Amino acid sequence: MYRLHYWPTPNGHKVTLLLEELGLPYRIVPVNIRLGDQFKPEFLKIAPNNRMPALEDEGDGVHLFESGAILLYLADKHGAFIPSASHGQGRAEVLQWLFWQMAGLGPMMGQASHFRNYAPEKVPYAIERYTNESMRLLAVMDKRLADRAFLAGADYSIADMACYPWAMLGARLLAGDTPMPNVERWVQAIAERPATGRAYAVAERPEVQNVEMTDEQKTALFQQGAGTVRR
Ligand SMILES: N[C@@H](CCC(=O)N[C@@H](CS)C(=O)NCC(=O)O)C(=O)O
Numbered sequence: 682m683y684r685l686h687y688w689p690t691p692n693g694h695k696v697t698l699l700l701e702e703l704g705l706p707y708r709i710v711p712v713n714i715r716l717g718d719q720f721k722p723e724f725l726k727i728a729p730n731n732r733m734p735a736l737e738d739e740g741d742g743v744h745l746f747e748s749g750a751i752l753l754y755l756a757d758k759h760g761a762f763i764p765s766a767s768h769g770q771g772r773a774e775v776l777q778w779l780f781w782q783m784a785g786l787g788p789m790m791g792q793a794s795h796f797r798n799y800a801p802e803k804v805p806y807a808i809e810r811y812t813n814e815s816m817r818l819l820a821v822m823d824k825r826l827a828d829r830a831f832l833a834g835a836d837y838s839i840a841d842m843a844c845y846p847w848a849m850l851g852a853r854l855l856a857g858d859t860p861m862p863n864v865e866r867w868v869q870a871i872a873e874r875p876a877t878g879r880a881y882a883v884a885e886r887p888e889v890q891n892v893e894m895t896d897e898q899k900t901a902l903f904q905q906g907a908g909t910v911r912r
Pocket residue numbers: 690691692693714719731732733734746747748749902
């Protein structure tokens with residue numbers, strides 16, 4: 682059985698998208714990041730970065746954190762949504778767009794969202810910088826998708842699953858008047874997959890509903906520093 686340490690955020694959705702595509706049984710272990718569950722000692726044992734998602738594979742006695750690593754682990758283990766090492770270029774296409782998401786689209790959109798929605802003061806420079814970079818990345822995606830169905834080519838892959846939860850928000854919230862027809866077509870195609878519907882239904886479960894944060898909880902979540910790391 683897989684145990685997915687999860688909260689319904691874009692990084693959490695990536696893993697439910699894959700687990701649902703694979704049709705694997707899994708149990709959700711809620712990590713309420715608004716209430717500080719990510720700092721609990723039992724979670725830190727498997728996720729020392731105090732970020733979810735994290736996965737436990739009870740059958741094989743494996744645990745790991747970082748959404749990209751989890752996607753790769755599951756895809757390789759189940760032989761799906763990434764070509765094997767014997768298909769050099771096909772595998773490289775998936776890996777490069779997976780890492781592009783992990784290093785670029787995710788962090789930049791995360792910061793854009795933070796400065797636009799949560800920062801205690803409006804900082805126009807930060808809003809503009811992260812929004813512009815997110816838009817640049819979405820435009821790179823739009824160009825990439827102009828002549829292929831999915832990021833790595835004709836087949837849906839873990840690179841698409843990594844990008845989808847962020848890009849669907851970006852297309853909706855940031856794009857404004859900038860046309861992103863290829864990203865929109867791709868978002869629509871993924872949204873229509875039955876597994877996507879099941880993955881996002883997990884986010885509706887009562888045990889993973891967001892709660893209002895107190896000022897103290899906001900500080901604990903948004904103003905972490907070296908002193909936050911529990912030894
Ligand atoms: N690179 C990490 C990022 C994970 C991440 O940022 N998770 C956020 C929610 S989307 C989190 O757990 N935040 C808790 C905190 O900031 O303490 C991944 O992709 O797994």
